[in-house]
Amino acid sequence: MDYTEWLVREFEDNRAHLRTVAYRMLGSAADAEDAVQETWIRLSSRADVSDVDNLTGWLTTVVSRVSLNVLQRRKGRREDLYGTEAADDSAERAAMMSPEQETVMADSVGSALMVVLDTLSPAERLAFVLHDMFAVPFDEIAAIIGRSSAATRQLASRARRRVQGIDQPSTIDVTARSEIVDAFLSAARTGRFAALLELLDPDVVLRADATVVAAGAAAEVVGSDSVARTFDGRARGVRPILIDREPGAVWRVEGRPRFVFVFTVRHGRITGIEMIGDPERIDVLNLSDH
Structure with missing residues (x-):
């Protein structure tokens, strides 16, 4: 086996781990995959990795730095749009995953955690995710975010206090959220613009994957x-x-799902909609009637 083949094999052995790290950081399956690919580019551009004692640890550091850059750009974009750091980016939470992603995310505490993570600063999120979820030492995290170990520990502690306040959604919540989605679709079909506005959060974000964009939709x-x-x-x-x-929705063509709509509903309003047209992503979803 030559060096390139060995490097590819080692990276593939770590891919699932890197994907779940990036997903927990970014809350978006698409962004997580991009971060993993960027990590591969950085690894493959190195002439030699013989000086790397722990390749998994090195890759985790790289994907964390890539994810931190994404979070910082996202934060800046939200400030430009809304003039506040607290704008909700929760619509980027992708509920649609490949089988590998479903496996590595099986221990998730649920969508409530992702909502709370979306409210953290990039440094807080990275410190909490790496330490509390992946047991990365604080001194290693500190090197990634450019803080002292003590400051990094404080960031993780502050994030942890916010996460501990999570209330898990109940079955009743699911029913209520489904009713909001049903009302939204009804208003959309009948052209009741005012009703649509009442059901949407002012800062709602609608996103479409590449397949839907190719069909003529805006990406965001x-x-x-x-x-x-x-x-x-x-x-x-x-x-x-x-x-x-x-709660979600589907548009079928000849009985097969062509586009799937995933809704994020918080506090009685729709905060995010993701439109999915990629057949491979749709195939792994569990679609069922009410």
Whole structure:
């Protein structure tokens, strides 16, 4: 086996681990995959890794740095859009995963955790995720974020206090969220613009994957007015469903799902919608009627 083949094998052995680290950091399956690919590029560009004692640890550090850069850019973009650091980016939480992603995320405490993580600063999120979820020592995390070990420990502690306040959603919550999605689809079909606005969070984010974009959709639409206009008078063929027991919708063509819509509902309003058209992603979803 030559060096390149060995490097590819070693990286593939670590891919699932790197994906789940990046997913916990970023809350988006697509962004996590991009971070993993960037990590591979950085690894493959090295002429030699013989000086790396712990390749898994080195790769974890690299994917963490890549993810931190993404979080910082995302934070800056939200500040430009809304003028605040606290703008909710929770729509990037992807409930749709490949089988490998489902395996590595099986121990997740649920969507409530991802919502709380979305409210943390990039440094807080990285410190908490790496230490509390992956047992990375504080001195190693400190080197990634450019803080002292003591400051990094404080960041993780502050994040932990916020996470400990999570309330897990109940079955009743799922029913209530499904009713909101049903009302949204009904308003969209009948062109009731005002009703759409009432159901959407002011900072709602609508995102589409590459397949949906290729069909003519915008990759991202931000704000209740813009998202309402996107759906106003449309969605006639879209039907409500449950996606992995969470409220969603589907548009079928000849009986097969063509596009799937995943809704994030918080405090009685829709905060995010993700449109999925990639057949491979759709195939691994558990779609069921109410």
